[in-house]
Amino acid sequence: MSGLTEAQIAFYHENGYIAPLDVFTPSQAADMRAELEALEASHPDAVTGRNRNNVHYVTPLFDRIAHHPTILSYVESLIGANILVCGTTLFVKEPEEKGFISWHQDAKYIGLEPYNWVTGWVALTDVTIENGCMYMWPGSHHAGELDHLDTFGEDNLLTRGQTVQNVPEDETVPLIMRAGQFSLHHPWVVHGSGHNLSNDRRIGFAIQSYIGTDVDEVLGDIYVQQARGTDDYGYHKHTPRPTQLMQDQDITFRDRANDALKEIFYSGAKQVGKY
Secondary structure: OOOOOHHHHHHHHHHOEEEEEEOOOHHHHHHHHHHHHHHHHHOOOOOOHHHHEOHHHOOHHHHHHHOOHHHHHHHHHHHOOOEEEOOEEEEEEOOOOOOEEEEEOOHHHHOEEOOOEEEEEEEOOOEOOOOOOEEEOOOHHHHOOOOEEEOOOOOEOOOOOEEEOOOOHHHOEEOOEOOOEEEEEOOOOOEEEOOOOOOOOEEEEEEEEEEEOOOEEOOOOOEEEEEEOOOOOOOOEEOOOOOOOOOHHHHHHHHHHHHHHHHHHOOOOOOOOOO
16 A cells, blocks of 8 residues: 655655545545444434544444554555554534634644654545634644643633644645545644534544554553554553444443543643533
């Protein structure tokens, strides 16, 4: 399976992201959306609130996406052949919903060091400016860690409402993708997204993140799955992949993993948010 081209790799290193990348056809993406919406109908709490985190532990659908060989080949081009999946988040913006994601850097609160990791994002619907696509601040990852203000905003879909101040929005770039396409972005690139002003849902699935096996978690404990290669470091506990939908033991484990993630995301925070 081929990965990124040399030109795409160079673009990523210069700008801190690469998109769009082809993975699924629009028809396949429509089938995945239908599978998600059937899950929402049969298990209304399955992917709401904090349960939108680590959905790959309880659903074969999102497990398959996270371990898709085309995606892993793209990732391998950036972080090497030894790849772990260490977390996922489902982002659904309902029609005309006020929810947004403020300007932020993924590496700020997640505690994954060194920074040999990347965040993937799969579009299950078309992603446009109107329905709240991601925007990237190209090259911002070269500055490293920036200050964030924890806002805990009511409509902010991030845990703390963490926000980088004074982002030059005229320099940011929208990531417009059709359903089934994919993006990758650097731990330190500044990015965010706006409201869904359309009359349809905007659905994205983020793998946060694909990490090299040399990456440790310095703020707590995480669980991982071996996606490709071998783990010669043994920093994290490895977990099995789900074989059926919403099995009791998988739900229990997802809840435990989300408890551990909560401790990491809110480390040092003055309050705890809704996610």
